Amino acid sequence: MLKHQKKVAFITTDTFRIAAIDQLKTYAKILNVPIEVAFSVEDFVKAKEKLSEYDVVLIDSAGRNFLNQMYIDELKKVIDFDEEMETYLVLSLTSKYRDMASIYEQFSKINISKVIFSKKDETLSRGSMFNLVHEYKVGVAYITNGQSVPDDIIEGSLEEIVNSILEVETYE
Numbered sequence: 001m002l003k004h005q006k007k008v009a010f011i012t013t014d015t016f017r018i019a020a021i022d023q024l025k026t027y028a029k030i031l032n033v034p035i036e037v038a039f040s041v042e043d044f045v046k047a048k049e050k051l052s053e054y055d056v057v058l059i060d061s062a063g064r065n066f067l068n069q070m071y072i073d074e075l076k077k078v079i080d081f082d083e084e085m086e087t088y089l090v091l092s093l094t095s096k097y098r099d100m101a102s103i104y105e106q107f108s109k110i111n112i113s114k115v116i117f118s119k120k121d122e123t124l125s126r127g128s129m130f131n132l133v134h135e136y137k138v139g140v141a142y143i144t145n146g147q148s149v150p151d152d153i154i155e156g157s158l159e160e161i162v163n164s165i166l167e168v169e170t171y172e
């Protein structure tokens with residue numbers, strides 16, 4: 001929106017976490033973009049039609065324990081995953097690799113376009129970025145490196161990944 005003057009809108013399906021809707025509504029208000037809340041697939045389809053004129057519609061979903069397949073099935077009860085949608089799975093780099101890999105595998109029922117690695121600044125072990133990309137041949141959309149939006153959201157280029165892994169950084 002800021003860089004490319006695109007018309008942006010939000011749909012949130014996170015009706016689980018307390019105040020999740022209010023939080024995203026506040027973001028929407030700051031950016032002056034519309035937001036629709038979807039509790040069901042019917043709401044979701046209606047919201048999508050309502051926002052069909054927008055260039056980019058960002059859809060948020062609730063964070064759950066995705067080691068449990070039940071929660072992945074629940075996502076499909078609210079979001080109408082279709083061809084034109086790109087789906088990004090956000091994985092925190094502070095997680096253990098084994099759990100990140102299991103969660104990625106759990107999502108095989110949903111077509112994950114790319115992953116986003118978050119919290120690079122909160123860990124000195126970044127090798128899991130390479131492991132995941134190498135093991136599953138999945139692309140990286142973004143890497144997040146702190147709490148400033150949008151400054152700490154970095155495009156997940158090959159160079160960025162290599163530098164993140166090789167750089168020696170300490171917080172002492």
Ligand SMILES: Nc1nc2c(ncn2[C@@H]2O[C@H](COP(=O)(O)OP(=O)(O)OP(=O)(O)O)[C@@H](O)[C@H]2O)c(=O)[nH]1
Pocket residue numbers: 014017061062063064090118119120121122144145146147152
């Ligand atoms: N230090 C740091 N904090 C981050 C980063 N990304 C997100 N956070 C913080 O982590 C917290 C949770 O971020 P959210 O964006 O709410 O995470 P979420 O995955 O949507 O959470 P749920 O919807 O509850 O699953 C917030 O306080 C963010 O500011 C990051 O790259 N570095």
Ligand SMILES: [Mg+2]
Pocket residue numbers: 014060061062063
């Ligand atoms: Mg969230």
